[in-house]
Amino acid sequence: MAVRIIDTHNLENIAMGAAVLGTGGGGDPYVGKLMAMAAIEKYGPVTLLSPDEVGDDDWTVAASMMGAPSVMIEKIPSGTEVIRAFEAIRDYSQKEIKALYPIEVGGVNSVVPIVLGAMTGLPIVDIDGMGRAFPEAQMVTFHLAGKQSAPMSIADEKGNTLIVNGTESIWNERIGRAALIAMGGSVMTCDYLMQGRDLKASGIHNTLTLAENIGEKVHSLRRQNQNPITALLDVLGGKLLFEGKISNLLRRNTGGFTKGEAYFDGINSYQGKRAMIGFQNEFLVAKVDDEIVTTTPDLITALDLETGFPITTEVLRYGSRVALIAIPCDPKWRTEKGIQVAGPRYFGYDIDYTPLSV
Amino acid sequence: MAVRIIDTHNLENIAMGAAVLGTGGGGDPYVGKLMAMAAIEKYGPVTLLSPDEVGDDDWTVAASMMGAPSVMIEKIPSGTEVIRAFEAIRDYSQKEIKALYPIEVGGVNSVVPIVLGAMTGLPIVDIDGMGRAFPEAQMVTFHLAGKQSAPMSIADEKGNTLIVNGTESIWNERIGRAALIAMGGSVMTCDYLMQGRDLKASGIHNTLTLAENIGEKVHSLRRQNQNPITALLDVLGGKLLFEGKISNLLRRNTGGFTKGEAYFDGINSYQGKRAMIGFQNEFLVAKVDDEIVTTTPDLITALDLETGFPITTEVLRYGSRVALIAIPCDPKWRTEKGIQVAGPRYFGYDIDYTPLSV
Missing domain, CATH: 3.40.1610.10 (CV3147-like domain)
Structure with a gap:
């Protein structure tokens, strides 16, 4: 090699x-x-x-x-x-x-x-x-x-x-x-x-190679001025959850973490719907109209709707237009111990983990 | 030796x-x-x-x-x-x-x-x-x-x-x-x-030798059933501040310390007077009738009025009858740096240190 x-x-x-x-x-x-x-x-x-x-x-x-x-x-x-x-x-x-x-x-x-x-x-x-x-x-x-x-x-x-x-x-x-x-x-x-x-x-x-491939895709779609969300979902094996604009943001530094919730008003085909993501450094749960649609340990990611660039918790801001997407986690996390260590209940959510299906 | x-x-x-x-x-x-x-x-x-x-x-x-x-x-x-x-x-x-x-x-x-x-x-x-x-x-x-x-x-x-x-x-x-x-x-x-x-x-x-001598004195006076306070003050080179009964006690564990205040109603020749000591693990300031009488780095000690045994912050309790005494600190603490490191202002008291005179 x-x-x-x-x-x-x-x-x-x-x-x-x-x-x-x-x-x-x-x-x-x-x-x-x-x-x-x-x-x-x-x-x-x-x-x-x-x-x-x-x-x-x-x-x-x-x-x-x-x-x-x-x-x-x-x-x-x-x-x-x-x-x-x-x-x-x-x-x-x-x-x-x-x-x-x-x-x-x-x-x-x-x-x-x-x-x-x-x-x-x-x-x-x-x-x-x-x-x-x-x-x-x-x-x-x-x-x-x-x-x-x-x-x-x-x-x-x-x-x-x-x-x-x-x-x-x-x-x-x-x-x-x-x-x-x-x-x-x-x-x-x-x-x-x-x-x-x-x-x-x-x-x-x-x-690291997977990250490099994803990054290359984001950058090349951006250079071609293509809408990157659909193309990215293919690379990631992921699923679109929501498209919306941040309408409210609660974010605080507490206990050595950045914790909070972001609220979204739907746009495009999600007009009239609302979404929420809860986070502790990472996005942990996503709700659309009060229905839990994805939880940790599956991945929830916010992408800028125009560029496809990922948006991290500390740079989320009021008015940002984002696509929320979900990606299945590695099978190692879908074990009993994996769910116990990093599932929604560990973070205080009274929800059972339901594996994301794509 | x-x-x-x-x-x-x-x-x-x-x-x-x-x-x-x-x-x-x-x-x-x-x-x-x-x-x-x-x-x-x-x-x-x-x-x-x-x-x-x-x-x-x-x-x-x-x-x-x-x-x-x-x-x-x-x-x-x-x-x-x-x-x-x-x-x-x-x-x-x-x-x-x-x-x-x-x-x-x-x-x-x-x-x-x-x-x-x-x-x-x-x-x-x-x-x-x-x-x-x-x-x-x-x-x-x-x-x-x-x-x-x-x-x-x-x-x-x-x-x-x-x-x-x-x-x-x-x-x-x-x-x-x-x-x-x-x-x-x-x-x-x-x-x-x-x-x-x-x-x-x-x-x-x-x-350690000084502590041993003091302990020996406390124990021998106790065996002889003598009131130990006056005799101890001689050994310690200290001064009686107050005799009283604990009338109120605020004590909490916070920030890795035991902090609080104890309040005393005067007894014996202190009848009608009141006293307070503030503590953070150690006793830091003593007040009698709103006058500061001793502050850190000088020593403030609470002795059981009957036995002369010392009472530590964690065993203070409502109703205890105590003598509050003060002892001058080592001269190393009476320097500018000593006062800065362990004087009353370090602990948030808006008071200048006045060396205890015995």
Whole structure:
């Protein structure tokens, strides 16, 4: 297999496509693009490994932004946070880390490992732990497979670092979340330090490539001035839920998350109907006229009706015209444990999960 | 100098006397006594070193309870927390730690290093960083001397541990405090890892011996059925502020602290007068008839009027008959930086510090 390189060209597609799969979370692709562009221009391109190119015994680690995306866009990470998070986990674990990978698919979190890869010279693995974005650190297929997130390193822009060694991934989430609020609301973390065999067995494969393909499609449709929604649904295997204009938006930073609801008045063939999406960093439930039409762990995404560009929770605004679409989640999430960890009841919705049919 | 040993006899005096100097905080001496008794009976007595017996190059570390004392008395530490906090900082720092010391003087926090000393065989140094108790981790003479609390280790009873590497002691306090709330409100910590020369230069000397002498006095007066208040004031170099009965008590666990106010109706020669003390783990201000009579960093202590036993914030209760006394703080706290770090304004009181005169 030829060596695959992430450079400033495919980076833009990755960030864009990852934001489509990020279901409103995982960070704004424009911010992600800027962060990784700066790193690649300074340090050079990054090698992308397919999962089967990772040695079974090689140590790998995830690098990601953790916190409220609304906070992060006001203090864009400079790269020093993620390198300190990486050094902290490397020095603490005393492992020779051979490759990096994204914890989730998202406009920022798909590119954080790319930034770190450029800085360290380490390759990135084409895999992640969600196949989408989720708000909490234990919501990964690694956790479903019984892997631990500890030790987790955390670094902020002020130079503070910490190592959290919780007995369970949920304790790392609780302790890390409390700490990151004290650290200003948004930090960089490294966790799920794993050997290649475990990463390959428990991760969701080829999601960076999938994001790149989606991003390429969005950009090429945009260049051709074509309406991208229908074409994108084909690529995504997804379904149109609603077309509307944001009529009301409740968004607050609380508990280390960006939480809220967005309300939509229907347009085009949805004239006269109303819709709502509830979010905690990511979009979790979608209702049309009081009927639940999609819930987590299936993916709900908001696309700009004109451009097809994904809109993340922190940049939703009154008056935006959007298409709401839904995409089936990876089958790993449709298990009993998957639903328990990331289904609607975990987030306090009194609803059973009904798998999205397309 | 003869080897000095802490055994179950002088332990009781240390815990009692430390609670007198603990100004309402630092933990209940009965809890402290039980914890250390169990450790000494199981592992044997502990050696006490005077500060000049510590080698200049020897590494030493403080061990203490951090959190709300009201929480701790409901989940008395078993010893496994403090040994895990110790192992975490030892393994992280890779230092050969030669001796332990208390971070503050208090009914629990003077004995936490004794518990750890019994378990590890390490000696305890007759020194501390406050000469009293204070609620926050940066309120130590080590901080006044420019020493850093990082790395700080934290361990809870569930098996979670963390290492906090803040750029400043105040960041360790903020991050550690947020984390300990997520961990249940009360944890064990090790911090201010220092070499002997720094410990001796910046600590307050011989405070375990002072606590032992005070405890011995309280116990012997009690055995002789003598009113202990006047005799104790002589030993302490302190001053009687008030004698009264608690008429109202506002106490809440918030932000990882036990905070509140206690109100007193005067008795004996204080009949007709009223008093108030405000606290955040420790007693911070005392008012008599709306006149501020003592503030932090000077010591305010509540003693049971009959027995002379100290009463900590978490065991204050309606109807208790107490003597409120004040003791001048160590001169290290009466400096500009000392007042800035632990004076009344830091705690939100709009009052200048006036040194207590006895």
